[in-house]
Amino acid sequence: MARRAGSADLPLHGGRVPPWLANRMTRLGAVVTEAIVHHYGRDELLRRLAHPFWFQSFGAVMGMDWHSSGITTSVIGALKRGLGPLSGELGIHVCGGRGKHSRQTPHELVTIGDRVGFDGAVLAQASRLVAKVDSAAVQDGFDLYLHGFVVTNEGNWVVVQQGMNDESRKARRYHWLSEGLKSFVDEPHSAIDGEKQGKIVNLTDHRAEASRRAQLDLLAEIGPDGIAREFATLEGCRGKLNSEQLVLPHLVMPAHHDVRAKDVLAPRLHATLAAAADRGPADFAELLLVPGVGARTVQSLAMVAEVVHGTPYRFTDPARFSFAHGGKDRHPFPVPTRVYDQTIGVLKSAVRKAKLGNDEELAALKRLDDQARMLERRVSGPSVEQFIAEERFQSHALGGRSVFGWEPEPEEKGAGGLRN
Template identity: 45%
Template sequence: MKRVGVAELPLHGGKCPPWLFGRMKRLGGAIAELIVREYGRKEFLRRLGDPFFLQSLGCVLGYDWHSSGLTTVTMGALKEALAERDLGIVVCGGKGLVSRRTPDEIEKVAEKFSFSTAEKERLKYASRMVAKVDNACVQDGYQLYHHTFVLSEDGDWAVVQQGMREKFARRYHWISEGLKSFVEEPHSGIAGERKEDVVLDMTAKESEEARKTSVDLVRENPRRLLSYVRGAEQKLLDEYLEKKPEVKVLLMPAGHRISELTEKTIAALKRAYEIQPENYEELVAIKGIGPKAIRALALVSAVIYGKPPSWKDPVRYSFAHGGKDGIPYPVDRKTYQTTIEILEEAIEGMEAGKEEKIRALRRLHEFVG
């Protein structure tokens, strides 16, 4: 499993008109089929794991390149299009309440593809953990509201999910190859129009010691842990915040103190003590261990034990700049060119009128510059 990128886009109001959605569904299905037949299902999932590819695809299908709606509408169109084609790929989940149906939809797909019970549970676990990691372990302030789990009959998968913060949406991409852990460096690229000043990133390599300390803490008596949390807010916390004042914005918002953990969070920490997790992934997977518990453990690790986590925003790529000026990071030109070539070949090969193909190619090249 691997998270390969994140895109951040401004929120736009309004809905996709039916005529446009119908066209996106038809063109998206044709492009997906040609990519699968030419490169295989695994490569199609790899493409979905690339923020640049999905952004390019959405533009080709006719959606505004910088709109947050590109994610939800493009994935919605692909979901319907792939359901009508026998490609061995199915999209589960979606936006809002539909995202909560993902486990049930995975169940149905598992039956369709004749997966074993163990395989089915593995897939449901992956869907749940992907959402939990981006919501609790990478605390960038973006609340998830869209989650799609794209599954192939080979057992491979990709996830495209999106979160909201103020007037911006940030998109996260995952694929099911190339990584052994959900909680350590799960991404190879994150894209966004802006870089947040402070982000608690417990998946960063720099957070390795904080992850280990968090596990050690929950394996101790919960009462001792709570005393650590309270102690961290007194003298040592003040000293820590003097050195890193920006941390206070994340950990200590107005009207809330870390020691005022909810009963639900305290119960989850006690449950973790009873379970005795062996590693950080097992800890994060425990029901009830959410952002507050993760944050409290990170605070104690930093202040009491001197094992600070990473506070850097892992954003790595910007569509706004296209990376052409190296801000925030240079373009991966090989991936960039491969994406363009794959889409160009798919457009040329699909069954559509000449004018429609020309319009699709024009939209692609307007986006890539």
């Protein structure tokens, strides 16, 4: 297939998420979901999951590889594990998954529907139709291997599914949202992730309505065998055809694994650092007195707060959110497990108190996000390269860990103070 210059799909990465990270992703994913539902409700969570940039940023803030296809599998898996015990309280249910788990989606929907009251059979049919559209009606060379279906007690839902192209070693992620859905075959997608590769037949584009009708008419007129004969004739003269191809919207993620300056909107990074320094001592004075908690944890909290409260335009650079908790493959730096655990602890405390009517801690997190937006055009800070270098230098002290093991102590002492 021809490739557009300078663009790339979500790279396919092998391997598994190590248990020490999967457990943290499960806990962080659950508590972030609780915070979003507390502030904005269940339907807003579905809208977030249907937004490809937010979804990628959500995975990055969890410590997954910021640009790879693995974020899709790991985020759906983390949410399914983390929200399962909370489904009765939150009214949110995660079905499906990768491979054989995807095929269980209809059965899961029927079972949940019987328990909470929505029509599980209707949603099971929706699940099958969504999978069929993206595997048959959108002929883009990607074979589906993951199907995640998130549904609320009211029967509203979002689907995130992903296909792979073995030849190019790329992936494409598809997002569906039930809100405002009028037809499964006329522009139903909320968004599609991935590079526009070569010629794509997209029969769900509204401009293909005439084509869909013509195909049904042709099937009724000459039957399957006649269609096969006509197709053979067309194949013989395909070189003469020069018709316009329908293309899909897309999110482009780079192929390189390391985080580079061009992947990050530096003003937003600087604003996050400045907001943490400004609001941290004021809003988290008691927290900062706890041994092991310091400015570095508040920085991670500020990035998590943006995931909870940020508007769509804030997530155009998903790589920036990997600066909260690093990445399992050491990109941009090893996962600072001590910071990660403190972040989860603070969020869980804030959500627990909010359930009892005390919103002060959750409000403090929102003030972090508000402050970052206010400071964005007025502050400066270290370059992306400098920030990464400092994080890697202090990784050992922050419990840095990756798939390669624990980070060793640096041989030379650094000049700056430790941001823990």
